[in-house]
Amino acid sequence: MRLSPRTKLVKPSATLAVTTEVARLRATGVEVIDFGAGEPDFDTPQRIKDAAIRALAAGATRYTPVVGTKQVRQAVVAKLKRVNDLDYAVDETMVTCGGKHALYNAFQALFGDGDEVVLPAPFWVSYADMLVLAGAQPKIVHAPASQGFKLTAEQLADALDARSRGVILNSPSNPTGAAYSQAELQTLADVLIAYPDVAIVVDDVYEMLFFDGPRPAHLLKLAPELRERTVIVNSVSKTYAMTGWRLGYAAAPAGVIKAMGTIQGQSTSNPTALAQAAAAEALAGPQDELPAMIDEFRWRRDYVLDRFARLDGVSCVKPEGAFYAFPDVSGLFPRRWRDQPLGNASRVCEFLLAEARVALVAGDDFAAPNHIRMSYATSRENLASGFDAIERALATLR
């Protein structure tokens, strides 16, 4: 059957491809340690599961309003006030089928053919493809390891011009774990204020996974004048270990939410009613489980950094949040495997999967070809045995 040209614009997500390969190998009986997956290894807290069970018993089995129930939207409003000290009305919020869907709806609502959207790299794989699906042109600006993977105000000012329609900001970041400090955010905000036609999409899905010191104030707290052209995207996936529930949310001026809601109404309609009830509990209920989860991720971050520091040919910037490390592995490229130099990050990943049985994601699709992404959302035991296996495999290389 003929497929539309649109299908050629996008490629399968590199991270999901690794997850699929791990599942395939495991199905054939091969044991693999997965450092590729972008989801917490914790279970959804019981209070949240209980809320979904109660909702089911109470008959939450029908369509809800397309943009979500009043209950979950009020929980979003309460969260934005409690965590970010931002004031939003219920009609300035909506829920979506995951944070990814909120981004998709936002890009469809905000951007069209030929619109230039500044995308700092390394970036999460889906931004570029979703922008292209909206007809927009990602304008990739590289923020290398030497600057902590963070876009500088000078770079942002250089990248913006009369054709610019948007900027994507993601902090803490997937794939690097880099997080902007408050001072850094302020310098970016100062540049953005001068470009009134530029929409800002702030992806906060990792905001609670921040390890060193107090979390910086939100961009919109630092520059409230940007509120009228900013879409905040977030989800319960990472903060509450709810990736499978598929529940994200957005906050933006009411007109933007209305447009995003119309798009959602002609595609998925409302996210699952049960997931909305669970998310309302996640966002508005007691947040007791978070400190232990953040402490555990901080411990793992420190462990992983220490293990990378001991590997010859590998260097890693200290991640400040999320659950990823993004080492530069170009020092391994000259080493030989199967009679050839390793040569690139994809082949380093191929080598580590074949010889160490450890799955990682090559940096190419994150626009950082000298790097690999490691997720430490896995147990301490897996981290230890994965790094032991990597050390043994590297020791066999010439």
Ligand SMILES: Cc1ncc(COP(=O)(O)O)c(C=O)c1O
């Ligand atoms: C930076 C970033 N944004 C958004 C998402 C979407 O998360 P979800 O759709 O599971 O809420 C992800 C998931 O990996 C992510 O890494």
